[in-house]
Amino acid sequence: MPYTEATLQLLSIDGTLVESDRTAEYRALVDKLTDVQLQNFYREMVVTRRFDIESGNLQRQGQLALWVPSLGQEAAQVGSAFATRKQDTIFPTYREHAVARIRGIDPVAILSLLRGVTNGGWNPNESRFRLYTLVLATQTLHAAGYAMGIALEGKSGTGKPDVDEATLVYFGDGASSEGDTNEALVFAQSYQSPIVFFLQNNQYAISVPVSRQSRSPLYKRGEGFGIESCQIDGNDVLISYAVTKVALDDTRAGKGPRFIEAQTYRLGAHTTSDDPTKYREQAEEDLWKERDPIARFEKFLRGKGESDKFFDAVKTEGEDLAADVRARVLALKPPPSDVMFDHAYTDEHPLVSAQKAWLAEYEASFGGDR
């Protein structure tokens, strides 16, 4: 079973807090969260899920080439994203939609990528949320290099938590087998860089179960590199927040890299091109639905006395976002052909300039009929 003796958890499946000596440090952090912060945790999970469903619908209606759902992984993402400071830099894979939202990325920018309008979508230097990366694990090295840069500039380990920076990189159980992930762990540990590796173990790399990636728990990979590592219940937004916060604080303070394995589950398909019924049992999906991160957290909030009014308002916010996203996605226009030439290189490039000029002349030769 994915949850083991090692799995850190604060919020049980029934929505009550779990007491444990091993989590006392994290519990203290969670106890400091305000009601508004807790509401935000819930809001982001719910609204992202609604966005996720709407995006899947848009794909089914032929409006997107593909959709990559994050359904079921909201707690791992929302908790860890809220644990970052604004000066931290996040390197996503391509499924971190909740993290993107928390970093202020317009959801339509994500969909513009899947509608074939752009290969980027946002300015990563403004948001400090880097671009989605489609070749698995490549971003782990970019994050490791960025973190080396932070340390080389002396922007970590100064003892000033408001100024010190860290890097948070997301990857998955499949990507953990890639060479780049392992090289990133080597570099991060060798240079003692300010970086947290956040592994969302959603149990499958498309169809292949995690047991084919590793016969030992994945957090032990981190330990094998000498990196302080732990495993958490990734469907518990509170432990995700608290453990990531401590890890980021440690690494920002110059204590070296950290590694977190979040046990979660991809409730949906890998992408809209996938068919999970071919490789997993309904009973397994049902088991994980019982562990749903949103239902669990809603029970917790209701237990604390949160009102129907709040839950209704969040539901409405999700509906509004879905409608807004749909309208704006349908209004997205193809970019002008110049853009593929204009940024192929940063400096002037004679071959590209010549081809851009040729295309303009060629298109003009049709007298505007094309």
Added chain:
Amino acid sequence: MTESLSMAKSINLGLQRAMRENDKVILMGEDIGTLGGVFRVTEGLKNEFGENRVLDTPLAESGIVGTAIGLAMRGFRPVCEIQFDGFVFPAFDQIMSQLAKQTSRHQGDQAFPIVIRIPYGGHIGAVEHHQESPEAYFAHTAGLRVLSPATPNDGYHMIQQAIQSNDPVIFLEPKARYWPKGDVDIDGPPTAAHQSRVVRTGTDATVVGHGAMVSMLLDAAEVAAGEGISLEVIDLRSLSPIDYDPIVASVEKTGRLVVAQEAPGNASVGSEIAATVAERAFYFLQSPVMRVSGFDVPFPPANLEGTYLPDVDRILDAVDRARGY
């Protein structure tokens, strides 16, 4: 000021000057710090600039290029050394799918001024994977620039130009030319990095090459001159983009073109030059463009490299075929 230097030393001085001028320039690679690199191109630089600017990295080529990309996102200008040509392939994904495409992906929000230095080519009698010429892969890949100096003077200036470029540059250093000395004009104005250059004028045929092949072409021109044949020699210098104007102008004069390279000929830089010159100078050509290349087989054991690599005789044979057409 002019100094007589080897290319290994001139690149070393070019790196030193670039690092003194911009503290965002950092070097990364295997054995480049304390040892100074297996070819000693980075010798002494760790002593001057310290281990935070000359990084002896873990032995992982994808890691070197991948972390360099992250460092560039942070504002650094990394210069990576890949120890030998045949060792670049573990970094292939980071170069081809990441580095080459990042500029386009970022749509003007981020530049990737990364130089990847690769000692390349044969003539050193080494074991497998140490004598290859992989330039066609990089020249074929949009988003990269590819430079290859042929002289110590170009080594000194072009490495600095590569570092100043805001685009990724694959910088191919011809191992066979690391040690012969040549005049380096330390303060003189450099030729623009992407210009090809006529290095010997002639009238009967044009011969074009890059890297270590340029000195071979000059040797061939000398032999040809003894036989009353006048060859014009062009040093390509840049393999992406290729500066065709001097080549076309030369072919308009000589009417014949021979392209020479150590790399295998199939789908090579030489093929592209032959096709482009056929398009641009068709009516001036008095014979087909001839290619002289390594054979389309894996680089052979070193005992056979003299047979595999184009030499003066094979270049002159191609000139004869062009002239006899």
